[in-house]
Amino acid sequence: MTNDLEDNMIDFEQPCPIRDVLDRIGDQWSLLVLKALEIQTLRFNSLHREIGDISRQMLSRTLKKLENDGYISRTIYAEVPPRVEYTLTDLGGSFLKPMNILIQWANDNHEAICLARKNLSQ
Amino acid sequence: MTNDLEDNMIDFEQPCPIRDVLDRIGDQWSLLVLKALEIQTLRFNSLHREIGDISRQMLSRTLKKLENDGYISRTIYAEVPPRVEYTLTDLGGSFLKPMNILIQWANDNHEAICLARKNLSQ
């Protein structure tokens, strides 16, 4: 009797781990930030340029949330002008492994989803 | 020169496949519904009981969205009283494979995330 089923089940009771994760990275920007930092360490304005259409306001909030959950780390250099670098933590890198599989699935099946949406609009 | 990097990148241009997926699945209930249907086909009220604290309103909306994207199928039986069964489609089952990996990651790392949150509140 293995506990495969149990491992695979969602715990409907509080706290729900996957809910914690989805609530944090399910927003509009978190995943884009993580994917940008997966390539390389970046500072605030570099991230802003990289992502493009995010406001500085939302970038700031997103970074703080990701840092609070341990996905990224923030390093301040006491220079003039100030420099702040954001780096993926081990936890963040670990998270991107299963997440990249899901991203790959999304890329592979995007056509099927679009097709399903079109079919119902006929 | 492989295209591994390209496969792994998020397309910042529209439409973004992973955004389509996260927008649909990132809400409060979709994943719970899919996980419930992963076990077995269920009818509306069975799902309602199974998930527990979802309102019929939200269950109805969630089911419709999932059906629209092809994750589940809806079968109506012309009986009295009416019977409607919801089943996972091939696409839905396919989606749960990478998703289950992510769920497993969330379970495994939930403690680390909680720890990160506590550390900052000190």
Add this chain to the structure above:
DNA sequence: CTGGATCCTCATCGATACTG
């Protein structure tokens, strides 16, 4: 350069009541 503070808008979600 790296943000915080404030105000605003809009989509989402819940509660309630109603229908075939």
Add this chain to the structure above:
DNA sequence: CAGTATCGATGAGGATCCAG
């Protein structure tokens, strides 16, 4: 049994201005 309609609350996200 299986939903829909309507209304109100809530919070995510954007715009703008200000600060260290």
